[in-house]
Amino acid sequence: MSQIYGFDRDTAVTPRPDxxxxxxxxxxxxxxxxxxxxxxxxxxLAGRALAAELGGGKDGHSDPFSISAYYLSTSRPGPVTxxxxxxxxxxxxxxxxxxxxxxxxxxxxAIATYGDLDGHAGGDVRTSATxxxxxxxxxxxxxxxxxxxxxxxxxxxxxxxLRLDPGTVGWAVGAPTGRGRIQGWLRFPDGREPDPLMxxxxxxxxxxxxFDLGINGWAPTLxxxxxxxxxxxxxxxxxxxATRNFADGYMEEDAEVWxxxxxxxxxxxxLARVRVPRP
Amino acid sequence: MSQIYGFDRDTAVTPRPDxxxxxxxxxxxxxxxxxxxxxxxxxxLAGRALAAELGGGKDGHSDPFSISAYYLSTSRPGPVTxxxxxxxxxxxxxxxxxxxxxxxxxxxxAIATYGDLDGHAGGDVRTSATxxxxxxxxxxxxxxxxxxxxxxxxxxxxxxxLRLDPGTVGWAVGAPTGRGRIQGWLRFPDGREPDPLMxxxxxxxxxxxxFDLGINGWAPTLxxxxxxxxxxxxxxxxxxxATRNFADGYMEEDAEVWxxxxxxxxxxxxLARVRVPRP
Numbered sequence: 001m002s003q004i005y006g007f008d009r010d011t012a013v014t015p016r017p018d019x020x021x022x023x024x025x026x027x028x029x030x031x032x033x034x035x036x037x038x039x040x041x042x043x044x045l046a047g048r049a050l051a052a053e054l055g056g057g058k059d060g061h062s063d064p065f066s067i068s069a070y071y072l073s074t075s076r077p078g079p080v081t082x083x084x085x086x087x088x089x090x091x092x093x094x095x096x097x098x099x100x101x102x103x104x105x106x107x108x109x110a111i112a113t114y115g116d117l118d119g120h121a122g123g124d125v126r127t128s129a130t131x132x133x134x135x136x137x138x139x140x141x142x143x144x145x146x147x148x149x150x151x152x153x154x155x156x157x158x159x160x161x162l163r164l165d166p167g168t169v170g171w172a173v174g175a176p177t178g179r180g181r182i183q184g185w186l187r188f189p190d191g192r193e194p195d196p197l198m199x200x201x202x203x204x205x206x207x208x209x210x211f212d213l214g215i216n217g218w219a220p221t222l223x224x225x226x227x228x229x230x231x232x233x234x235x236x237x238x239x240x241x242a243t244r245n246f247a248d249g250y251m252e253e254d255a256e257v258w259x260x261x262x263x264x265x266x267x268x269x270x271l272a273r274v275r276v277p278r279p
Numbered sequence: 280m281s282q283i284y285g286f287d288r289d290t291a292v293t294p295r296p297d298x299x300x301x302x303x304x305x306x307x308x309x310x311x312x313x314x315x316x317x318x319x320x321x322x323x324l325a326g327r328a329l330a331a332e333l334g335g336g337k338d339g340h341s342d343p344f345s346i347s348a349y350y351l352s353t354s355r356p357g358p359v360t361x362x363x364x365x366x367x368x369x370x371x372x373x374x375x376x377x378x379x380x381x382x383x384x385x386x387x388x389a390i391a392t393y394g395d396l397d398g399h400a401g402g403d404v405r406t407s408a409t410x411x412x413x414x415x416x417x418x419x420x421x422x423x424x425x426x427x428x429x430x431x432x433x434x435x436x437x438x439x440x441l442r443l444d445p446g447t448v449g450w451a452v453g454a455p456t457g458r459g460r461i462q463g464w465l466r467f468p469d470g471r472e473p474d475p476l477m478x479x480x481x482x483x484x485x486x487x488x489x490f491d492l493g494i495n496g497w498a499p500t501l502x503x504x505x506x507x508x509x510x511x512x513x514x515x516x517x518x519x520x521a522t523r524n525f526a527d528g529y530m531e532e533d534a535e536v537w538x539x540x541x542x543x544x545x546x547x548x549x550l551a552r553v554r555v556p557r558p
Contacts, residue, residue: 065529066502066550068347070374070390072367087388088351093501095349097388109366109376111349111388113501113550123527124555126492128459180407213405222372222392223345225504227531227550229524245508245543248402250344252506252546264524267531269548271345271392271506276403 005192006030006159007201011041013049013082023049023082027075027102033156036074039221039270040204041156043069046082046098046110047200053084054094054114061094063196067112068225075100075107087111092119117196117231131258132240134165137185141169160205161189171211180213182206183240194232194259202237203255203268209243210251210274217275219251224270235260249274284471285309285438286480290320292328292361302328302361306354306381312435315353318500318549319483320435322348325361325377325389326479332363333373333393340373342475346391347504354379354386366390371398396475396510410537411519413444416464420448439484440468450490459492461485462519473511473538481516482534482547488522489530489553496554498530503549514539528553 010031013023031041047064055062080102087095093115100108134140140163144151151157164184170177186202187194194202203226208219241255251274257266289310292302310320326343334341359381366374372394379387413419419442423430430436443463449456465481466473473481482505487498520534530553536545 066349068349068390068502068504070345070347070366070392072374087349087385095351095388106366109374109390111347111390111502113349120527120529125526127524127526129523223347223390223504223506225347225502225548227502227548229526229529229531244408245406245546247404247406247508247543248399250399250508252508264526267524267548269504269506269546 005188005190007188007192007198011045011048011197013045013052015052021053021084023052023084025080025082027077027080029077029155030159031156032077033154034218036076038156038204039071039224040201042075042100042108043067043204043224043226044197044200046100046108047112047197049082049084050096050098050112050114053086053096061114061116063115063117064200064228065093065113065115066225066227067110067200068223069108069110070223071108071221072106075102078102080107117228121230127264129256129264131262132165132183132238134183134238137163137236140164140185141166146172161187162205168212171214176212176214178213180209180244180246181240181242182209182212183238186237186239193234194237196228196231199228199232199257199266200226202239202257203266206239206241206255208272209241209253210246213246215274215276219272219274222271222273224268226266226268228266230263230265232259232265233261246274249276284467284469286467286471286477290324290327290476292324292331294331300332300363302331302363304359304361306356306359308356308434309438310435311356312433313497315355317435317483318350318503319480321354321379321387322346322483322503322505323476323479325379325387326391326476328361328363329375329377329391329393332365332375340393340395342394342396343479343507344372344392344394345504345506346389346479347502348387348389349502350387350500351385354381357381359386396507400509406543408535408543410541411462411517413462413517416442416515419443419464420445425451440466441484447491450493455491455493457492459488459523459525460519460521461488461491462517465516465518472513473516475507475510478507478511478536478545479505481518481536482545485518485520485534487551488520488532489525492525494553494555498551498553501550501552503547505545505547507545509542509544511538511544512540512542525553528555
């Protein structure tokens with residue numbers, strides 16, 4: 001019997017046979033960070049429901065190409081329903097929506113275009129972006145080294161293995177670089193290899209990049225759009241995110257996810273509201 | 280009587296008093312580029328309908344903060360309906376959806392979060408991005424210099440005044456730089472000053488950036504997300520867009536819009552399918 005990995009268990013969606021497009025799911029405390037459930041986990045959950053909606057059959061489209069999620073209210077541990085709808089079935093791509101509802105309140109609304117990542121693999125790859133230059137994982141900083149008072153607000157960090165580039169953790173000891181970039185390595189502690197749905201989680205696993213600007217408040221996500229550009233190879237992922245426009249209490253946060261072959265497998269941008277703590 | 284500008288005339292939406300959330304509008308040949316109506320024009324049209332939906336009253340939110348549009352089928356000149364729906368009304372932001380339908384087919388589905396750009400102006404601005412360094416508009420290249428066979432497929436270019444940085448038009452004479460960046464100046468020929476809705480158009484006015492990689496096919500947009508970060512000052516806008524991940528026939532295209540004061544007023548990213556012409 002094949003192993004069930006934690007990420008798949010925690011993002012499982014159960015369709016309701018009597019209600020096409022309606023799925024049951026559960027949000028777990030083990031994916032909480034700060035005040036609510038991690039945005040990337042919610043994106044992956046919606047993404048799994050959309051794969052069920054848009055995939056299937058020989059003409060189905062199971063892989064996210066682009067997904068845009070708007071976060072409407074804070075998600076808490078507990079049951080949720082995910083309602084999906086197909087907007088268009090095409091030859092190479094299909095598009096649908098997903099709505100995550102909890103306690104009668106909509107938590108997230110997403111639109112996404114899905115395709116077949118294997119179907120266009122092997123084409124011309126002219127990526128001019130370069131992977132983050134970091135020490136190997138064993139020389140990077142595990143999140144278990146964070147202060148206990150921070151960790152108790154971040155149970156999610158036990159559900160992933162995140163090792164941060166020491167060059168981008170100065171903020172943790174009161175010495176932010178001011179450059180506005182944080183990066184590190186990511187994998188699952190139980191050995192589950194990456195796939196497109198993991199990439200939807202991965203784009204939102206790093207600490208708020210404003211920490212590296214010396215601003216230590218949480219940064220709730222208003223909107224996040226992720227592009228999955230290729231199926232990731234097995235092994236560690238590298239994630240790097242940065243902001244170039246922190247202004248008026250908002251920031252864009254651009255993330256890149258690189259697989260173990262050095263391929264840029266996912267890119268995302270989110271708009272976040274930065275809570276500036278009172279001095 | 281105050282002047283009606285072309286952009287406002289062409290993106291006007293008329294609500295139906297008997298059908299809340301339903302608006303009538305028209306798409307014009309003068310905004311066609313290649314096979315269909317320009318994606319930025321459609322985004323601005325949806326944006327205007329959303330401003331009507333989410334704005335209004337002292338607690339309304341009239342300014343787009345983030346809008347994500349998924350392009351489902353090619354839009355043609357002719358009447359359309361725009362259906363909007365409020366998902367959430369909040370204290371500082373509200374979120375809604377817009378659907379543009381033509382001839383019974385959905386052309387575009389968008390989600391957007393709106394707020395009050397004046398309400399958070401004057402905060403800390405720590406933009407580390409820098410405006411594009413270009414010659415002044417009078418030293419840049421007007422699109423009227425493009426070959427006639429190109430221009431007849433691009434009526435939109437008469438609806439805007441776009442002057443391209445000579446350093447990024449080598450592709451037009453068979454000498455792309457290979458860097459994957461195109462930039463220029465933008466204003467309306469009738470003198471209409473910029474505002475947030477113009478920014479939604481602006482992010483999609485430049486030629487496909489793949490031209491600068493030596494790839495001359497059209498690049499239809501699958502998805503475009505724009506963030507409006509500040510109200511633009513009067514005067515010319517500078518727009519610069521680039522790609523760093525052209526791969527397997529798709530590209531992300533990142534645009535920045537800067538106003539005349541040097542403020543980064545809008546950022547966008549689109550995922551486009553690049554049609555590689557047969558040799």
